[in-house]
Every structure is written in structure tokens, then in C-alpha cells.
Amino acid sequence: MRHFVYLALNTLLLTGCVSSQEGTINRTLDSFRGESACYDRETEPYTPVVDTHLHYRPFDGKAIPFDEMNEYLSRTSVRFVNVYGIGQMLPAQSSCSNYSKCPGVPVLPTTRSDFVNAENMIASAPDDLHLTLSMTFTDLSNPESTMALMALYEKEYPGLFHWMGEVNLVKQAQFNNHHVPASPQNIEQWSDFMAELRARNYPITIHSDIGNDAHPTYYLHLMEKALARYPDNKIVWAHMGVSYEQTRLDAREHISILSRLLDQYPNLMLDISWRILDDYYFSRPGNQPLYVDFMNQYSERILPGSDFVAFRNNTYEVYQEELNVTSRIHQYLNDDAFRNIALGANYFKLLNLDYQAPAVCL
Numbered sequence: 305m306r307h308f309v310y311l312a313l314n315t316l317l318l319t320g321c322v323s324s325q326e327g328t329i330n331r332t333l334d335s336f337r338g339e340s341a342c343y344d345r346e347t348e349p350y351t352p353v354v355d356t357h358l359h360y361r362p363f364d365g366k367a368i369p370f371d372e373m374n375e376y377l378s379r380t381s382v383r384f385v386n387v388y389g390i391g392q393m394l395p396a397q398s399s400c401s402n403y404s405k406c407p408g409v410p411v412l413p414t415t416r417s418d419f420v421n422a423e424n425m426i427a428s429a430p431d432d433l434h435l436t437l438s439m440t441f442t443d444l445s446n447p448e449s450t451m452a453l454m455a456l457y458e459k460e461y462p463g464l465f466h467w468m469g470e471v472n473l474v475k476q477a478q479f480n481n482h483h484v485p486a487s488p489q490n491i492e493q494w495s496d497f498m499a500e501l502r503a504r505n506y507p508i509t510i511h512s513d514i515g516n517d518a519h520p521t522y523y524l525h526l527m528e529k530a531l532a533r534y535p536d537n538k539i540v541w542a543h544m545g546v547s548y549e550q551t552r553l554d555a556r557e558h559i560s561i562l563s564r565l566l567d568q569y570p571n572l573m574l575d576i577s578w579r580i581l582d583d584y585y586f587s588r589p590g591n592q593p594l595y596v597d598f599m600n601q602y603s604e605r606i607l608p609g610s611d612f613v614a615f616r617n618n619t620y621e622v623y624q625e626e627l628n629v630t631s632r633i634h635q636y637l638n639d640d641a642f643r644n645i646a647l648g649a650n651y652f653k654l655l656n657l658d659y660q661a662p663a664v665c666l
């Protein structure tokens with residue numbers, strides 16, 4: 305133990321790291337501000353330094369307190385995080401906490417979670433983490449008020465928000481709770497706020513199911529329409545387009561859809577958040593080499609994320625577990641891809657952040 309503490313202290317002095325309670329060495333936020341020691345994949349975590357998909361607010365509003373959530377992150381490898389609210393909430397007076405158990409109860413976009421996150425940011429932004437606040441209120445099937453609300457956010461919280469999403473283009477999981485997919489006409493109606501996002505250089509993370517197990521590409525045309533209509537927006541496609549409604553899409557077909565769209569739309573990025581990807585796709589026999597090759601080839605177009613939801617009953621252990629599962633595949637990436645995805649290079653570039661991903665040790 306003593307030996308370990310000595311080693312940890314030594315590494316801290318050399319690279320600016322902190323040791324977590326679990327005995328792994330995690331780097332500090334400050335260590336990313338300039339050149340830093342090379343990253344040793346043998347001894348340092350495969351979990352990422354950035355979590356681009358973390359819901360600080362749950363569907364029913366009863367959340368892990370903001371400071372506690374940040375304390376969880378401090379105990380992991382994550383130093384950069386997107387602070388998502390939630391793209392849809394249950395009614396304020398509802399006793400339902402899990403929408404899937406309450407069919408008929410609406411779960412709809414709202415500004416409530418964004419305002420709570422903004423207030424928390426003002427009151428107690430941590431200095432050992434870099435938080436990027438995101439607007440999650442946008443109703444893509446009813447977009448008329450989006451510009452006015454963006455203006456309101458900017459008036460109340462100037463310069464605080466830097467991202468939009470996760471917002472839902474089509475999310476079959478919520479069809480029983482009043483969610484309707486955005487129509488091609490709705491997608492046309494996004495033009496004013498999509499122009500505003502371009503002007504402000506905000507990425508937008510869109511949840512859009514490719515299809516389902518009965519009809520594998522049933523909804524793909526909607527995402528394709530959004531990409532064709534807004535090729536200059538920085539669109540991040542959440543979860544590589546899959547969901548619990550689609551756990552059996554053939555890996556080769558999946559990869560061919562994603563590759564085609566990445567080739568066609570240079571501003572498109574994918575987020576590999578949500579453990580469903582590892583549970584049903586990456587770890588299925590025969591699939592892993594296909595996805596590893598794909599991620600190596602398109603490594604500049606991929607962002608990591610947990611898709612953790614800060615329900616009040618979720619614990620640090622649950623967060624660490626979600627982080628481990630969603631980044632398990634990082635262990636098999638080549639060094640360039642690991643640096644781009646897990647060490648934050650893509651994220652820093654996307655947001656023009658003045659931070660540097662360390663080089664991987666040879």
C-alpha cells in the first residue's frame with residue numbers, strides 16, 4: 305500500500321494526476337491545459353476523459369444533487385462533461401417516475417431541467433471539471449417556439465449554454481407517452497434555429513431511431529432528411545441510431561449505413577453512448593472486430609458518452625459501471641482512435657476548447 309502511495313505521488317508530481325479511491329490513476333483537469341506526459345494505456349484507464357452524454361436531470365425531476373454528481377465524476381477518469389437536462393419530462397404533478405410504466409402519461413420537452421442545471425452551474429460549478437451546458441428543451445415536432453426560447457436562455461444566462469440536445473427526432477420508446485416523430489415538414493421548420501446554432505457554433509445531439517427489429521430502416525429517412533437539409537450543422541447522432549426497439553440490426557448493415565452518411569456529411573458525428581451498444585452490438589459474437597475497424601477508420605467522427613441518467617436512486621457505483629460498459633470497446637482501438645475518442649481530441653476540436661489530448665505512449 306505504502307509503495308502504491310509513493311508511486312501515485314510520484315506520478316502526480318510528474319503528470320498532474322490524482323489517484324482515485326479505487327487505486328487507478330486519473331489525470332487532473334489542469335493536466336489537459338498544455339503538453340502533458342504521454343498516456344500509458346497499460347496502466348491508465350480505458351474509460352474516457354470526456355462524457356459527452358450525461359443527463360444531470362431525470363424524467364421525474366428527482367435527481368442526484370448537482371454537487372454529488374460532480375463528485376462522482378471526480379472519482380472517475382472523466383474531466384469534461386456535457387451537462388444535459390433531459391429531452392422530455394413527466395408532468396410536474398405526476399407521481400409516475402418511469403414513463404414506460406405509465407402509458408398515456410405525457411413525457412414531453414420542457415425548459416425545466418435546463419433552468420435547474422443553469423442555476424446549479426452559477427451556484428457551484430466545480431473547478432476540477434469542465435462542464436458544457438446544453439439546451440434540451442427543443443421539441444423537434446413542434447419547433448415554432450425554439451428561437452424565442454433560445455433568446456430567453458441567452459437573456460437569462462448569457463454565454464452559459466454551448467450545445468443543444470439530446471433532442472428527439474424519433475424515439476419509439478416514448479410513442480406511448482405522446483411523443484410523435486418530427487415530420488419532414490417539421491424538419492423544414494427547424495431552419496431558423498439551425499441557422500442560429502451554426503452562428504453560435506453549437507453542436508446539436510439528435511436521438512433518431514434507425515428503425516426497429518420488424519422494420520430495420522423504417523425511420524432512417526427522417527435522419528437522412530435532417531442531414532440533407534442541414535449539412536453545415538454540427539449534428540451528433542446519439543447511440544449510433546439504435547435503441548431497445550432495435551437490438552438485432554445486422555452489424556454489417558449498421559456499419560454500412562453509418563459509413564455512407566459519415567462519408568456524405570462531413571459535419572456529422574456519432575455518439576457511442578448508452579450501454580445498449582455494448583450489450584447488443586459491440587459484444588455480440590463476431591461483431592467486435594467489425595466495430596473496432598469502423599471506429600478506427602472514422603475515429604475523428606466519434607464521441608464517447610455514458611447516457612447515465614441522474615435518477616436520485618442511482619449511485620456512484622452505477623455511474624462507474626455505465627462508464628466502464630460504454631467504453632469497454634476503447635480497449636481495442638488503435639492509439640490514434642483512442643486519443644481522438646477517449647482522450648478528448650475530437651471533443652476539444654468540436655468545441656474549439658483550449659485543451660490538449662495527451663499523446664499515447666509508444
Ligand SMILES: [Zn+2]
Binds near residue numbers: 359470611
Ligand atoms: Zn440520452
